[in-house]
Amino acid sequence: MLEIISGISVKKVDEGFVLDKGISSHKLMENAALAFCNWFERHYQRNDKVGIFCGHGNNGGDGLAIARMLWRKGYDVIVFLVGENNEPSPDCKLNRELLPDKLPALSMSHEDIAHMEYDLNIVVDALLGVGINRPLEGDYKNLVNKLNSLSGLTKISIDIPTGLPSDDCLAGDAFIADITLSFQSPKFSLLFPEHANYVGQLKVVDIGINQFYLSQFSEGKFYVQKKDIALRHKNFSRFSHKGDFGKVMLVGGSFGSMGAIRMSSEAALRTGSGLACCMVPGCGVDIMQVSLPEAQVWAKKDSDCIDADYLGYNFDRFDAVGVGPGMGTHDTTAEFLRGFLTKYKGPIVVDADGLNILAKHPEQLSLLADRSILTPHLLEFERLAGHCKNHKDRLQKASDFSKKHKVIIVLKGAHTCITFPDGRQFFNSTGNKHMATGGSGDILTGMITSFLGQGYSFENAALCAVFHHGLSGEIASADKKRGTIATDIIKSIPLSYLRLGIE
The missing domain is CATH 3.40.1190.20 (Ribokinase)
Structure with missing residues (x-):
């Protein structure tokens, strides 16, 4: 089972992993970029025109590494740099320096954002990652709204759509992705129905961090995948x-x-x-x-x-x-x-x-x-447990209800959540x-x-x-x-x- 950890814990997991393995944080970023590119190659052609919008933090660093790798694989890539006046994170700075000289990289000013017109088939959002804790503003807000207005192309977010908080409900604007590719484990807010239009299709790719490092920051929330299910089945014989x-x-x-x-x-x-x-x-x-x-x-x-x-x-x-x-x-x-x-x-x-x-x-x-197992959809659950402000509140009420009545709640929806009386919650990955x-x-x-x-x-x-x-x-x-x-x-x-x- 994949642990679903908080946005605050993501950085701690990364730090613990690189320290224990004796690798650099840049090497881990390279692993993430390679996992993205391997997925990307299976779905998109080299004649697609790819625009990668990069901020100044580690999410932007991921985008820069991805741009370099895709460009070397023969993709038609252009990088857009946002937040040039901000001090980049060390790994973001290094990946800027590693960009090939022939790979087009443009700094986005206020005017560039307002009058942005580029012939692109795919937009990759690598502006801001899991660390955001306030609504978008300034150039980031303007750029996100501009990108959201574009039609006829595919929009992909790296790890989490820009503007979306990792553990809470959205307040303000956010990038509207067709696909969100989350590294190692889905971020909690990606599973909220309120965020469905921003997340699009959720994909989770492995970047090499094993369960041991994630479990140290466990909050009792898990993402259920195909590999988790086969071992849970009973075996029957020809004499059954x-x-x-x-x-x-x-x-x-x-x-x-x-x-x-x-x-x-x-x-x-x-x-x-x-x-x-x-x-x-x-x-x-x-x-x-x-x-x-x-x-x-x-x-x-x-x-x-x-x-x-x-x-x-x-x-x-x-x-x-x-x-x-x-x-x-x-x-x-x-x-x-x-x-x-x-x-x-x-x-x-x-x-x-x-x-x-x-x-x-x-x-x-x-x-x-x-x-006993109760299987409510969202409205049936509110009839049982009372009005819920949002899905985060609903999930907490499901946990409280399950503990109080010692029952199992199967809260049906896009990522059906199974809540047990001991507080554990399992989120399903199948369905459409x-x-x-x-x-x-x-x-x-x-x-x-x-x-x-x-x-x-x-x-x-x-x-x-x-x-x-x-x-x-x-x-x-x-x-x-x-x-x-x-x-x-x-x-x-x-x-x-x-x-x-x-x-």
Whole structure:
């Protein structure tokens, strides 16, 4: 897992690493520039015209080193120097001196910024890095706004978009990047939904600093990548039977809202459950039996919603239960949820209307078994925990809520955050905008429930499900883009296992 450390700690990590390895800070900067260039070469042609805008600090030093390396590889590069009147950092100064004489480097004055007209295909932002702690002003503000106004080209930020604070929400202006290439570990603020338009696509490149140096400044926040997931999966043998793969129950649906529980149930099966049973109102039996014959169905005749009469069923025969999708928030349904939480103490996932009932009846929160998994989207979470000023505040409230109620919060979004009662928070790296479609969250409910039923720990079930969910969305939307729908994601769940080399 990649540690997500504060902007203040980034400098300390770099200093500790170079001291321990006996290398110079300039050598580490060269490593970062080389990692950027290796990534850049895989995506852009040498006939692209690249403008690299460099400040006077270490972020500018990164940009100058990148300019030198790309120019030597044959790219058409021009450097724009900003903040010439400021004393450059030592490594920035050295990289200015190392620029080849034939590489064009222009100093930007007030007038140059105001009347800037250059024929560029790619703009690289290396103006200011993680150290910024106040809104942009002066030449930097004017230049950022000028660059933001340019259209028809690709904009890339090095480490963090200029103007964006590393640990807080933006106040003022910031560079609007199409791609942000963050070194070694993503900066905390890059994961905030408020900053999505500034960050663009987030890429993280390794510059050679291992986990040991990052962990010394751990704040309990981690970025989950592909290499972290395979080891968390259970292994099954040719002698495994459907009981080994778990028996799960999905509870939900109501008149006119059967799709949610149907998708949750199929997602559980596609994730690997040996047996999936659906508890639905009587009005949904035919829908479930016809559309998903692999699932068992339990229902009360002539009912339009789940009610307390369903409590007579033996839930203890199941290894995990997911409750809420499409269930509705009727008083009778709320009565069922109260009885269910009192009765069943196995692994539970609560989603959708189950969460809305808890928000309307907060006294039921005390009935949740320890480490129950709650999967709210942003609005559902605010119904539970109260209004949030911004995403940083929301993440803190998620941590407080998780500790108080001893539950696991899966806060769904672009970088779904999984919060554990011990305060740790894990941010997912998979998924894309095309997953913003009705039913996507219901699928995640089925997937988490499935992993719990297969005997995964609460932590591994949540992490694996969220990662596979996002990866399935990426696979499904590869050719469908905006036309992606939830059932496309379900069909891609098996492919997500193949992508990770898991049978």
